[in-house]
Amino acid sequence: MTIHPAQPDAGIVFRRCDLGCSVEAKAQNVVDTQLATTLGDDDVRISTIEHLMATFAGLGIDNAQVDVSGSELPIMDGSAAPFVRLIRAAGIEEQPAPKRFLEVTREVSWTDGCAVTSLSPHDGFRLEYTMNYDHPYFEGHSQHAAVDFSSRAFIRDISRARTFGFLSDIERLRAMDLVRGGSLDNAVVVDDDGVLNDEGLRCEDEFVKHKILDAIGDLYVAGHPIIGAFAGYQSGHGSNNALVRQLLADRGSYRSVTFENGSTPPISLYRACNGIGAVSSVEPGSSRLTRVIDSPS
Numbered sequence: 047m048t049i050h051p052a053q054p055d056a057g058i059v060f061r062r063c064d065l066g067c068s069v070e071a072k073a074q075n076v077v078d079t080q081l082a083t084t085l086g087d088d089d090v091r092i093s094t095i096e097h098l099m100a101t102f103a104g105l106g107i108d109n110a111q112v113d114v115s116g117s118e119l120p121i122m123d124g125s126a127a128p129f130v131r132l133i134r135a136a137g138i139e140e141q142p143a144p145k146r147f148l149e150v151t152r153e154v155s156w157t158d159g160c161a162v163t164s165l166s167p168h169d170g171f172r173l174e175y176t177m178n179y180d181h182p183y184f185e186g187h188s189q190h191a192a193v194d195f196s197s198r199a200f201i202r203d204i205s206r207a208r209t210f211g212f213l214s215d216i217e218r219l220r221a222m223d224l225v226r227g228g229s230l231d232n233a234v235v236v237d238d239d240g241v242l243n244d245e246g247l248r249c250e251d252e253f254v255k256h257k258i259l260d261a262i263g264d265l266y267v268a269g270h271p272i273i274g275a276f277a278g279y280q281s282g283h284g285s286n287n288a289l290v291r292q293l294l295a296d297r298g299s300y301r302s303v304t305f306e307n308g309s310t311p312p313i314s315l316y317r318a319c320n321g322i323g324a325v326s327s328v329e330p331g332s333s334r335l336t337r338v339i340d341s342p343s
């Protein structure tokens with residue numbers, strides 16, 4: 047995977063360099079939400095975008111081109127932390143354009159069975175999530191968390207939370223020729239007795255924090271950072287995407303806003319909020335990022 051700079055207002059675009067096709071990271075281009083969030087159209091599919099999208103949201107990156115040589119992004123260690131580390135090492139450039147936000151002006155919600163999600167007006171970006179797993183190991187760990195979003199909170203509290211799954215589910219999925227690359231190196235695996243990973247959990251509430259990480263990435267396909275409060279109960283990628291579509295379909299539920307002339311947005315991002323864009327590029331065959339900066343047009 048290679049991350050390239052992009053011009054102001056380009057948004058986040060994924061390109062299958064092996065096929066020569068591109069797809070924008072927008073809610074209407076999400077074609078599958080089983081196990082991960084997948085973008086696509088008639089010519090291209092790119093899956094597991096949610097951790098990288100969460101990183102872009104967490105670091106305030108609006109514009110980037112992501113080249114990938116296959117149908118799935120690298121899973122790394124199952125969290126967003128490696129992406130955060132590499133992009134911060136490469137550097138982030140402010141661009142000569144105002145940063146645009148989507149401000150929620152009235153509540154929208156989505157219910158699918160036991161899964162419930164909502165977005166409501168809020169002066170900032172707040173995420174609240176509740177799990178309800180009927181499993182003895184989860185009973186001893188937090189199944190609820192709330193975060194007032196900022197780059198600092200994302201990097202410190204959210205980015206290191208890894209994806210997790212049950213051993214029984216992984217065995218079943220492998221029998222279906224899925225999650226072939228899944229291992230204890232890129233996920234927290236739970237069996238009847240507890241966590242199988244030797245190092246255990248990175249934090250006591252890692253499970254629910256990863257659900258918040260996924261939600262941040264899933265919501266970023268709205269096209270811009272959201273000003274509002276997200277609440278999720280037993281929701282996943284499908285419910286999150288349905289909620290974004292519900293928001294965008296109701297033009298009276300949001301408005302597009304910018305903060306210019308020294309005004310301060312209610313979300314603290316990695317650098318000055320008035321126009322941040324990606325200038326990062328991964329060298330092919332390299333584990334590090336190289337700083338690549340386009341001259342402002």
